[in-house]
Amino acid sequence: MESWLEGKTVTQAIDEATLVRLIAKAVSAVQQEERLLIPVGISNRHVHLSRPDIEALFGSGYQMRVFKALGQPGQCAYEEIVTLVGPKGAIPGVRVLGPPRESTQVEISMTDGYTLGINPPLLESGLRSPTPTLSIVGPRGAITCSQGVICALRHLHMSPPEAAGLGIKDGDTVSIRSHGDRALVFNNVRVRVREDFKTEFHIDVDEARAGNIKNGEFVELLEG
Numbered sequence: 001m002e003s004w005l006e007g008k009t010v011t012q013a014i015d016e017a018t019l020v021r022l023i024a025k026a027v028s029a030v031q032q033e034e035r036l037l038i039p040v041g042i043s044n045r046h047v048h049l050s051r052p053d054i055e056a057l058f059g060s061g062y063q064m065r066v067f068k069a070l071g072q073p074g075q076c077a078y079e080e081i082v083t084l085v086g087p088k089g090a091i092p093g094v095r096v097l098g099p100p101r102e103s104t105q106v107e108i109s110m111t112d113g114y115t116l117g118i119n120p121p122l123l124e125s126g127l128r129s130p131t132p133t134l135s136i137v138g139p140r141g142a143i144t145c146s147q148g149v150i151c152a153l154r155h156l157h158m159s160p161p162e163a164a165g166l167g168i169k170d171g172d173t174v175s176i177r178s179h180g181d182r183a184l185v186f187n188n189v190r191v192r193v194r195e196d197f198k199t200e201f202h203i204d205v206d207e208a209r210a211g212n213i214k215n216g217e218f219v220e221l222l223e224g
Contacts, residue, residue, distance in 0.1 A: 036166070036221035038176070041071045041200045042208045043152065045112050046095045047082055047136060048105045057082060057138025064098055071200050072157060074099070084108070085135040085142075088117025103128055105148035106136065109206045113151065124190060125152040154207060155190040156221075157197040166221075169193060175222040176201055184211040185222070 055062060058080065065079040076098045083092040084106065091112060105125070113120045118132035133146040156174060163169060170193035176186045189201070201219055213219070 036223070037218040038156070038199050038201050038221055039071075040178075040208075040213055040215065040217050040219055041202050042213070042215045043107065043202055043204050044095070045084075045091065045106075045108045045205075046077075046097045047084075047107075048097055048101045050102060050104045051100045053104045053136075053143050054100060056141045056143050057136065059140040062140075064096065064100075066098070067095075070097070071198070073196050073198065080138075083137040084112075084116060085137055086116025086118050086132075089115045091115060101126075103148060104136075104143070104145055105150065106134065106145055107150055107152045107204075109204045110151055111206055118149065120149055120151040122153055123150040124155065125150070152202070152204065153190055154186055154188075154201070154203045155192050157200045157202065158191060158193050159197050159199070160193055160195060162199050163191065163193045177220045177222055178211045178213050178217075179220070180212060182210070182212040186219075 049057070054064065058064075067077045067079040069076050078096045078098050080096045081093050082096060083090055084094050091108075107125060108116070108120055110120070116134060118134060121129070121131055123129060123131075127150075128147055129150075130147055131149040133144060134149055136143050136145055156176070158166075158168065168174065168191050170191060172191040173187075174189050174191060176189050178184050178186070186201075186203070186207070203213070208214075
């Protein structure tokens with residue numbers, strides 16, 4: 001078989017080799033753009049408090065102080081922290097997130113459950129259901145929480161226009177792939193669509209560690 005170099009000068013051969021590389025790079029760039037890439041938000045353990053429980057933990061009339069805004073519009077982390085106490089251990093320094101909710105909820109990882117001595121159910125954030133009991137301790141008091149102590153199901157936030165553009169609706173399940181040396185495919189990702197949401201894939205610390213995923217990295221929404 002004749003080589004493509006036959007009849008060409010070295011300069012021409014180098015030029016054509018460079019052209020091949022440039023074309024391959026351009027094709028790769030187009031393929032990258034066509035992939036459905038979405039940012040990751042990693043949730044560490046945290047607590048959502050109702051207004052009555054805020055007052056029970058921090059004092060009557062207490063006003064929470066915003067520490068920083070979070071990825072979803074209108075959501076924030078407060079400066080205030082609490083301690084979680086379970087049958088076998090305690091976890092101090094747990095951040096309170098805002099705004100206040102109608103019902104108090106505690107979101108932890110499975111690893112946190114081992115530390116506390118409880119087995120939190122995998123549930124969608126915001127759902128009210130009987131769960132293992134633990135205590136939440138603040139600077140002015142303590143409360144017992146027996147509903148809403150969960151390990152949150154991984155989920156994908158989307159706005160209605162973004163979801164409609166991809167043929168996805170609220171309550172659907174999708175698969176998402178991470179990349180890198182510990183690449184993973186996350187199946188059974190619940191889609192949550194709401195007007196005030198923006199696209200973001202939420203996982204907990206255990207899931208992020210399994211895939212060596214960093215907050216703000218991009219992962220791929222798999223089609224079909």
